[in-house]
Amino acid sequence: MDAALLEQMLLGALLALSVYLPLRCGQLSLATPGFYAVGGYVAALLSTRVAAFAGSGATSPLWALVAEMVLGGILAGLIALAIGGPVLQLRGIYLAIATIALVEILRVLNLNLPFTGGAMGIFAIPQPFEQADGYVLFTLVLLALACWLCQRLEVLRLGRAMAAIRDDELAAASVGIDTPRTKLIAFVASAVLAGVTGALAAHFLNAWNARAGSFDASITTLAFVVFGGSRYWLGPVLGGLVLTALPELLRPVGDLRLILFGSVILLGPLFFPQGLVTAERLRGLGALLGRAPQAP
Amino acid sequence: MSASSDGIAAAAAPLLQVEGISCRFGGLLALDRVSLELVEGEIFGLIGPNGAGKTTLFNVISGLTTASSGRCLWRGVPTAGLGACRLNRLGIARTFQNLRLFESLSVRENVLVGLHHAARAPLLGALLGHGAFRRHQGRLEARAMELLALLELEALAEQRAGDLPYGDRRRLEIARALATAPRLLLLDEPAAGMNPAEKDDLRQLIGRIRDHYSLTVLIIEHHVPLMMRLCDRLAVLNFGRRIALGSPAEVRRDPLVIEAYLGGSGGGQGSAAGEGR
Ligand SMILES: Nc1ncnc2c1ncn2[C@@H]1O[C@H](COP(=O)(O)OP(=O)(O)O)[C@@H](O)[C@H]1O
Ligand SMILES: [Mg+2]
Numbered sequence: 001m002d003a004a005l006l007e008q009m010l011l012g013a014l015l016a017l018s019v020y021l022p023l024r025c026g027q028l029s030l031a032t033p034g035f036y037a038v039g040g041y042v043a044a045l046l047s048t049r050v051a052a053f054a055g056s057g058a059t060s061p062l063w064a065l066v067a068e069m070v071l072g073g074i075l076a077g078l079i080a081l082a083i084g085g086p087v088l089q090l091r092g093i094y095l096a097i098a099t100i101a102l103v104e105i106l107r108v109l110n111l112n113l114p115f116t117g118g119a120m121g122i123f124a125i126p127q128p129f130e131q132a133d134g135y136v137l138f139t140l141v142l143l144a145l146a147c148w149l150c151q152r153l154e155v156l157r158l159g160r161a162m163a164a165i166r167d168d169e170l171a172a173a174s175v176g177i178d179t180p181r182t183k184l185i186a187f188v189a190s191a192v193l194a195g196v197t198g199a200l201a202a203h204f205l206n207a208w209n210a211r212a213g214s215f216d217a218s219i220t221t222l223a224f225v226v227f228g229g230s231r232y233w234l235g236p237v238l239g240g241l242v243l244t245a246l247p248e249l250l251r252p253v254g255d256l257r258l259i260l261f262g263s264v265i266l267l268g269p270l271f272f273p274q275g276l277v278t279a280e281r282l283r284g285l286g287a288l289l290g291r292a293p294q295a296p
Numbered sequence: 297m298s299a300s301s302d303g304i305a306a307a308a309a310p311l312l313q314v315e316g317i318s319c320r321f322g323g324l325l326a327l328d329r330v331s332l333e334l335v336e337g338e339i340f341g342l343i344g345p346n347g348a349g350k351t352t353l354f355n356v357i358s359g360l361t362t363a364s365s366g367r368c369l370w371r372g373v374p375t376a377g378l379g380a381c382r383l384n385r386l387g388i389a390r391t392f393q394n395l396r397l398f399e400s401l402s403v404r405e406n407v408l409v410g411l412h413h414a415a416r417a418p419l420l421g422a423l424l425g426h427g428a429f430r431r432h433q434g435r436l437e438a439r440a441m442e443l444l445a446l447l448e449l450e451a452l453a454e455q456r457a458g459d460l461p462y463g464d465r466r467r468l469e470i471a472r473a474l475a476t477a478p479r480l481l482l483l484d485e486p487a488a489g490m491n492p493a494e495k496d497d498l499r500q501l502i503g504r505i506r507d508h509y510s511l512t513v514l515i516i517e518h519h520v521p522l523m524m525r526l527c528d529r530l531a532v533l534n535f536g537r538r539i540a541l542g543s544p545a546e547v548r549r550d551p552l553v554i555e556a557y558l559g560g561s562g563g564g565q566g567s568a569a570g571e572g573r
Contacts, residue, residue: 149423155433156422157415164398164409171396174358175410176384176476231400279400 003132007204009244010139014197016224016240017146021190023230024153025183026166027088028096030218031080034103035191037110037213038079039072039198044122044208045115046071053126060126060203065138069199076195080188088183103213110210121209125202135204142200143237146193150233162186227268229275238276309372311336311512312357312388312480317366319352319536326352328536329366334480339506339513341527341544343520345556348533350516351393354482357514358390359383385413389478391469393485393516399458403449403468406457407440410475414439440475446505447471462489467498474505481505483515487522495519499526524548532556 015032022029046053046068053064087098110116117123129135153159161182164172173179202208220243228239246264250257268276312334319327326349334340342350355361357368359380368375370386378386398406408415415436421429444450447467452460457468466486473481483502487495499522506513517523523530524544532540532553540550547553 152423152425157412157417160401160405160409160415161412163401163405167398167400168396170360170380171392171398172409173380174360174384174390174396175472176381176413177409178381 003136005245005248007132007135007139008248009241010136010143011197011201011204012221012224012244013143013237013240014139014146015194015221016228016236017143017150017233018190018194018197019221019225020150020230020233020236021193022183022186023225024159024166025162025186026169027183027186028092029099029187029190030096030222031099031102031187032190032194032221033213033217034099034106035076035080035194035213036198036201036217037106037208037210038076039069039195040202040208040212041110041116041122041198042072042075042195043068043199043202044125047126047203048122048124055126059130060128062128065128065200065203069196072199073192073196076198077188077192080191081184084184084187085180088180088187100215100218103215103218107210107213110213117209119209121207121211122202123207125206125208127206128203132204135200139200142196147233147237153233158182158185223265225275227265227272227275229272229277231274231279232277232282234282235275235277309369310334311371312514313369313372314353314357315367315369317353317356317363317368319349319356319361320364325536327356327363330533330536330538331366332531332538332541334512334514336479336512337506337510338528339502339515339526341523341530342514342516342533343518343523343530344533349536350533351484352536353533354390354484354514354516357383358388358482384476384478387477387479388482389473389476389480390482391466391473391484391486393488395465395469397457397460397465397468397472399456401457402454403444403457403460404437404440404453406468406472407443407475408436410472411436411439413476443471443474446474446508447501463494466490467501470505474509478511480512480514483513483517485516485518487517487519495522502526 015036018032018035019029043065047060047064048054053060053068055061055064083102087095087102090098111119129138153162161172161177164175164177165179165182169179198212201212221240224239224243225236226239227243228237229235243265247257247261250260253260272278310333314330314332316329316331317327318325318329330349330353332340342353344350352361356363359375359378359382370383370388375383375386398409401409415432417429417432441450441453444453447470449464449467449471452464457465460468466489470481470483470486486502487498490498502513502515503526505511515523515527527544529542530540530544530547531538532547532550534556539556540547540553542550
């Protein structure tokens with residue numbers, strides 16, 4: 001497997017986690033690609049228009065990449081914070097539709113703003129790494145950090161409050177959980193992660209345009225989570241990795257690959273309605289791993 | 297607002313005052329100018345046939361439903377517009393007639409969610425799992441297990457709440473409500489679906505809880521003999537109206553109640569509807 005594909009898979013896993021965070025709190029938000037696009041534009045603009053960010057050597061400085069990721073995450077988070085209050089009053093499919101509309105609004109803005117390069121977008125984004133391996137290593141660290149945070153959520157008060165809202169929002173409010181605030185935190189965290197991922201992806205892809213945040217991408221990233229399972233962070237990560245790799249690995253079969261890819265998305269939920277990773281399978285895996293060292 | 301006179305009023309005020317609450321759903325008047333006052337420390341019973349408006353009154357008190365008119369006062373202060381979360385933080389906790397547990401979470405986690413307010417900890421320490429955070433977590437876990445022991449659920453701590461049998465779910469709802477450290481506990485048909493032995497245990501348990509936490513309890517229950525023994529005072533609702541209020545003995549003798557609900561010695565249809573559950 002080549003490093004470029006691996007990098008795409010890791011980015012897919014990060015985006016899947018961004019969809020998972022609101023879903024962990026019962027909120028079906030499809031806004032992830034919109035925030036991803038915003039993060040990407042922050043990185044693309046800074047590194048092509050600001051000399052310090054572009055650097056002078058063969059590669060752009062690493063600190064610039066990190067700074068762009070932070071700024072991209074902050075901008076995405078601020079947008080989420082501003083619109084989250086009213087939008088999160090919607091529930092279920094209505095929230096999904098509102099977030100699709102948000103992605104569309106951001107896409108049209110990105111197409112038409114005077115500094116985003118129109119339909120062509122922004123080119124020749126400088127590379128902080130000479131080869132794809134560098135991206136892979138860097139993204140792996142980022143993914144590990146995101147997974148660790150999601151794992152900590154399982155034992156934290158915030159994570160329990162999110163799970164309670166997912167199970168029964170009204171009962172959660174009745175035991176003193178500030179449900180609007182908790183949902184907003186999940187939504188903003190999701191946006192920050194998408195923004196950070198977009199900033200990284202803009203460099204890796206070398207060019208950035210409004211197609212990064214499209215309705216198609218909303219559906220694809222949702223498929224990651226549906227396929228992998230939305231109960232534990234491992235599910236979206238697996239879903240993001242596998243479903244990003246699949247179209248590429250199926251390339252040899254030609255046009256048939258789209259049909260095969262579609263079938264996987266269709267059949268996955270049929271055979272694994274809870275996604276690949278469920279509580280029972282995780283427990284089974286834990287028992288297996290727990291026993292293994294004691295076996296003679 | 298003059299602070300000094302309010303302070304005096306609050307000190308003398310009952311824990312909860314329900315003043316002329318009406319609640320209309322379209323053409324249906326579910327509550328019709330209902331008033332009652334809860335004195336701190338009492339067990340107050342609410343009885344009445346199905347559809348009388350008992351659950352609706354709980355929903356109004358706990359902030360899940362907005363009354364069409366009338367008001368509730370908590371220690372003398374109006375609670376209008378506070379919402380379920382704020383009212384719980386003030387000290388009102390409830391259980392649900394149709395059970396609303398966090399079904400995908402374990403029994404222990406359900407109680408931990410109830411301890412949400414007590415679980416505040418500095419974020420960084422919590423993320424890194426510092427010693428101070430772990431000790432704090434340990435105290436919370438101990439508190440959760442204490443509550444589970446009180447409700448005789450500790451053996452089921454790691455079971456999924458959604459997998460529990462009916463009676464255990466009802467007790468878990470009580471444990472979760474108690475975890476929020478309430479001053480007033482609203483119990484909506486806590487004995488529904490229990491057998492007579494379980495019902496008797498529950499009656500003693502509610503008494504114990506009241507004494508242990510010096511709580512005030514407002515309880516809805518159809519099983520009239522249980523309510524007569526358990527409650528200090530009773531109110532009877534019928535078609536959204538409060539038709540009686542007083543000690544169990546007074547309510548039992550009230551002609552309106554006998555006609556509407558208890559069905560007299562002959563055991564009319566009201567009796568069958570009321571006690572059959
Ligand atoms: N949200 C609602 N919308 C419409 N009607 C309701 C609603 N909640 C309760 N009701 C109606 O109000 C009446 C009282 O219901 P409820 O308070 O549940 O009675 P009880 O708990 O005494 O059995 C019933 O006729 C019920 O159908
Ligand atoms: Mg009821």
